[in-house]
Amino acid sequence: MTPKGVTLKSNSRKMKFARRFICTLLQMRKPRPVSLSIEEVRARGQRIKIAAYWSMAHAVGSRRAWSRALLFKLRNRARYQTIMRRRSPGLKTKRVIKNDTPGELSQTKKLRQLVPGGKTMDMCNLLEETAHYITCLATQVKVMQTLADNFSK
Amino acid sequence: MxxxxxxxxxxxxxxxxxxxxxxxxxxxxxxxxxxxxxxxxxxxxxxxxxxxxxxxxxxxxxxxxxxxxxxxxxxxxxxxxxxxxxxxxxxxxxxxxxxxxxxxxxxxxxxxxxxxxxxxxxxxxxxxxxxxxxxxxxxxxxxxxxxxxxxxxxxxxxxxxxxxxxxxxxxxxxxxxxxxxxxxxxxxxxxxxxxxxxxxxxxxxxxxxxxxxxxxxxxxxxxxxxxxxxxxxxxxxxxxxxxxxxxxxxxxxxxxxYRHSELVAARREKINARMKLLQELVPGCSKVRLCLLDYAAFNNGFVPVTFSQKRCFCGKISGTALVLDEIINHVQSLQRQVEFLSMRLAAVNPRIDFNLDSLFATEGGPLVDSNFPSMASLSTVSRNPIQWNREQYQQQCPFDALHQPFWGREEDNHTFHFSRELPFES
Known part of the structure; x- marks a missing residue:
């Protein structure tokens, strides 16, 4: 079954991610769209993106802070959405984040916003998690690229 | 009392x-x-x-x-x-x-x-x-x-x-x-x-x-x-x-x-080590050092430089700031890539069911030939769940099989459609 000359690392993070991602993709295939509009494609893309992040976080496990935060966020996504819907627009306008003066402080803030769960970390942890997150994102991108290439052939 | x-x-x-x-x-x-x-x-x-x-x-x-x-x-x-x-x-x-x-x-x-x-x-x-x-x-x-x-x-x-x-x-x-x-x-x-x-x-x-x-x-x-x-x-x-x-x-x-300062120094060292690690990870970060060198070559103490320029040229703060900038850019680009790829997958996705048979029936197929080695094992490892999924899927909606040729026909049109509409489908 296994192709020769290829080293198998079934437990690597990449493999785990790929497996999970493909599984989720196949699950998502169920509601088949008869006619695809751009909006549908976008929604689908969103879902695929979320699936990718979810599978990545699952592959990493709950050992890392960012994956924990991501999983938590995705798990409670529906609830958040309902809460956000219920909220009056006045509240939303109040919650606009002010942009600070450009500098290191705002940069760290940016980084905190980018890395999931970064708002609660201190600087040391943030950098560590960022490093891990970057590596994971890179593998994710690789896997997705290969998948896309293969499917679009 | x-x-x-x-x-x-x-x-x-x-x-x-x-x-x-x-x-x-x-x-x-x-x-x-x-x-x-x-x-x-x-x-x-x-x-x-x-x-x-x-x-x-x-x-x-x-x-x-x-x-x-x-x-x-x-x-x-x-x-x-x-x-x-x-x-x-x-x-x-x-x-x-x-x-x-x-x-x-x-x-x-x-x-x-x-x-x-x-x-x-x-x-x-x-x-x-x-x-x-x-x-x-x-x-x-x-x-x-x-x-x-x-x-x-x-x-x-x-x-x-x-x-x-x-x-x-x-x-x-x-x-x-x-x-x-x-x-x-x-x-x-x-x-x-x-x-x-x-x-x-x-x-x-x-x-x-x-x-x-x-x-x-x-x-x-x-x-x-x-x-x-x-x-x-x-x-x-x-x-x-x-x-x-x-x-x-x-x-x-x-x-x-003094002890306090030691603590602060230890923390700073920790942060610096992490920064170095990140610099190794992020490809564009070697620029920062170049920039510092440039400043040394450029100024020589003669040219008057404004404070902001100095700040962006030399000094620890600017160094960390630049590195942070690079890191942020890298993360953002990666996230964008993920988004783009997911869109691409979404556009391509209709083909999955079409290709699946060919992909997984021939094990030396395109997955193995790709330059991504672990994907080869993927085809074998994930074969079982996929097949199971597929069988279940076919059981659940039997009319799906009937529609399959229709899908094959439709799908080309769709891909064409998206390639025109969406810029990323090059």
Whole structure:
């Protein structure tokens, strides 16, 4: 079954991610769209993106802070959405984040916003998690690229 | 009598250990007072001196306010009230010598029952111990409640003038001052070492290995003149020792900020190490060093450079800022890539079912040939769930199989459609 000359690392993070991602993709295939509009494609893309992040976080496990935060966020996504819907627009306008003066402080803030769960970390942890997150994102991108290439052939 | 009564702040005073640093309100936990009973005495000013076995930072002259202890900033000032305190090996501190200048009755009186006090210090037998002293009203209350910092205290306390007791106490104090007799029961050295405190009065105190010995003063021997002379000596010695202790304390204090800076430096090092790790991860980060080099080559100290330019050129802050910028850009680009790829997959996705058969039927197919090695194993590993999925899927909606050729037809059109509409479908 296994192709020769290829080293198998079934437990690597990449493999785990790929497996999970493909599984989720196949699950998502169920509601088949008869006619695809751009909006549908976008929604689908969103879902695929979320699936990718979810599978990545699952592959990493709950050992890392960012994956924990991501999983938590995705798990409670529906609830958040309902809460956000219920909220009056006045509240939303109040919650606009002010942009600070450009500098290191705002940069760290940016980084905190980018890395999931970064708002609660201190600087040391943030950098560590960022490093891990970057590596994971890179593998994710690789896997997705290969998948896309293969499917679009 | 009730435990919730609070004494006025100037009335209650802890006399604990000379060496402590922190200033502020510290919660006086129940455990400190209830489990480890103290020695209580009244100073001539009418304030209650409590000797608390507490954490290290409780100090002489700190004041108990209800459930809090206000720690005195300068323990030396408290000692200026001529109360000398000394640690005892278990970490229990007690008064060795109280002020006796006016020979005020109550201080001496309360000082006296030494055997019971020692017992008190060592065990939590406060009830037996505290009932004995003559002004028993206070002490009984304390003993019952196990809360020595909350005794009922009314200002009009009558202190019985027991002459013999006063004398005995005075002699005891003199003993403590003049001779290195074992009865003084002041400081063994190891306690101060254990507690990390300033060793006060080492010469006097080291001669006492057994502090638990009861203090038995003999009232017959002493003269008043002798007493005064000895007291003077004692004072001189104490002054010198106080100075020494103070200098030591100051030295310790001076060391404190350095330690803080060390901590800060360690943290900075940690952050720097992480930054380096990130620099290795992020491809564009070597630019930063180039930039720094450029500045060195560019300026040479001749060209006037604005502050902002300088900031972006050189210096630690700008270096970290640039690295952070690079990191942020990298993360953003990766996230965008993920988004783009997901869109691409979404656009391509209709083909999956079409390709699946060909993909997984021929194992040496496109997945294995791709330059992504682990994907090859993917085809085999994930074969089972996929097949299972597929079978289930076909069972669930059987008409799907009928539509399959239709899908194959439709799909080309769709892809074409998207390639026109969406720019990423190149």
């Amino acid at each position: 009730g435990p919730k009564e609070k004494l006025p702040a100037h009335r209650v005073r802890t006399v604990i250990l000379p060496a402590f640093r922190k200033v502020g309100l510290v919660p006086l936990f129940q455990q400190w007072s209830s489990s480890r009973p103290l020695w209580i005495c009244l100073s001539r000013l009418g304030s209650l001196h409590l000797i608390v076995r507490g954490p290290r930072f409780l100090g002489e002259g700190s004041v108990i306010w209800g459930n809090y202890v206000r720690i005195h900033p300068y323990p030396a000032r408290a000692r200026r009230n001529r109360t000398r305190s000394a640690p005892i090996p278990g970490g229990i501190q007690r008064i060795v010598n109280l002020t006796l200048e006016n020979a005020s009755s109550f201080t001496a009186l309360l000082e006296l029952p030494a055997t019971q006090a020692v017992e008190l210090l060592h065990l939590s037998q406060s009830e037996e111990g505290t009932q004995a002293p003559p002004s028993g009203d206070i002490f009984q209350g304390i003993g019952d409640d196990h809360k020595p910092y909350l005794p009922s205290f009314d200002g009009n306390l009558t202190f019985p003038s027991n002459r013999a007791l006063i004398e005995a106490a005075a002699k005891f104090s003199v003993f403590a001052a003049g001779e290195n007799s074992p009865e003084t029961s002041s400081v063994p050295s190891n306690s101060s070492a254990n507690l990390g405190k300033v060793k006060s009065e080492p010469a006097e105190t080291d001669s006492n290995p057994n502090s638990s010995q009861p203090l038995v003063p003999d009232p017959t021997v002493e003269n008043k003149t002798q007493r005064s002379a000895k007291r003077k000596e004692q004072r001189k010695r104490a002054k010198g020792l106080r100075r020494r202790a103070r200098t030591r304390a100051l030295k310790k204090l001076r060391k404190l900020p």
